[in-house]
Amino acid sequence: MKQHICAEIVPIFKQLSEADLLKISAITQHKKVTKGELLFTPDNQNELMILASGSIKIYQLNKNGKEQLLRVMQPGEFEGEKALYGIENQSLYATALKDSTLCTLSKTKFQELLSEYPEISQHLLADFATKIGMLERQVELFNSESVESKLATYILDLSVDQRSQTVELPFKLKELATYLGTTPETLSRKLRDLEDKKLILKKHLTITILNSDELEDIF
DNA sequence: ACATTAAAGGATC
DNA sequence: GATCCTTTAATGT
Numbered sequence: 001m002k003q004h005i006c007a008e009i010v011p012i013f014k015q016l017s018e019a020d021l022l023k024i025s026a027i028t029q030h031k032k033v034t035k036g037e038l039l040f041t042p043d044n045q046n047e048l049m050i051l052a053s054g055s056i057k058i059y060q061l062n063k064n065g066k067e068q069l070l071r072v073m074q075p076g077e078f079e080g081e082k083a084l085y086g087i088e089n090q091s092l093y094a095t096a097l098k099d100s101t102l103c104t105l106s107k108t109k110f111q112e113l114l115s116e117y118p119e120i121s122q123h124l125l126a127d128f129a130t131k132i133g134m135l136e137r138q139v140e141l142f143n144s145e146s147v148e149s150k151l152a153t154y155i156l157d158l159s160v161d162q163r164s165q166t167v168e169l170p171f172k173l174k175e176l177a178t179y180l181g182t183t184p185e186t187l188s189r190k191l192r193d194l195e196d197k198k199l200i201l202k203k204h205l206t207i208t209i210l211n212s213d214e215l216e217d218i219f
Numbered sequence: 220a221c222a223t224t225a226a227a228g229g230a231t232c
Numbered sequence: 233g234a235t236c237c238t239t240t241a242a243t244g245t
Contacts, residue, residue, distance in 0.1 A: 184238065188240085
């Protein structure tokens with residue numbers, strides 16, 4: 001496998017020349033992790049982590065020690081930028097959902113990189129914006145009281161994103177459950193309830209909205 | 220309303 | 233075939 005894979009696939013580095021990518025690659029550390037491996041915990045994260053292949057979940061633990069999923073990283077995405085700006089990670093955990101390969105970049109190396117290539121910060125800002133946008137949406141979900149309404153608004157949001165009445169769930173039901181702050185069992189029941197009411201149709205991870213008006217009215 | 224526990228049925232590697 | 237995921241039912245908060 002090529003050594004500079006990370007720099008090549010990361011959107012924030014996309015506009016750089018081949019020579020620059022090689023330079024960046026030289027200062028990143030490459031490592032493989034296995035499924036289930038804990039990659040960082042609060043106060044144990046001082047590097048920028050770039051995912052090259054596989055997938056990684058970012059979550060926090062709620063009061064009862066239950067996982068609250070924040071997002072699932074895809075190849076090309078990164079996490080840990082807060083540490084680079086001296087902000088301590090107080091709550092985030094990361095574990096590998098599959099065997100994955102990733103690259104890490106220390107705080108000082110990254111700061112050197114930023115001063116050499118200021119244009120990278122533009123892309124960082126764009127990335128922050130979308131990340132914050134996703135978190136804001138998740139916060140909005142928790143304004144609704146019942147799991148059923150969270151699920152309904154989540155599905156409707158997906159439908160807007162994917163511009164279709166038929167949507168693909170971006171992660172497994174087990175993960176969607178913790179994203180919504182519930183359990184797989186409850187999620188399974190709520191999905192079946194919505195099916196029974198003929199509001200949706202579900203095949204594996206594909207959901208077709210049959211009645212969006214009534215979905216919106218759930219509370 | 221939802222979580223927990225246990226058990227069984229599917230899916231996946 | 234083992235392991236992980238999903239569903240179902242019984243019971244508890």
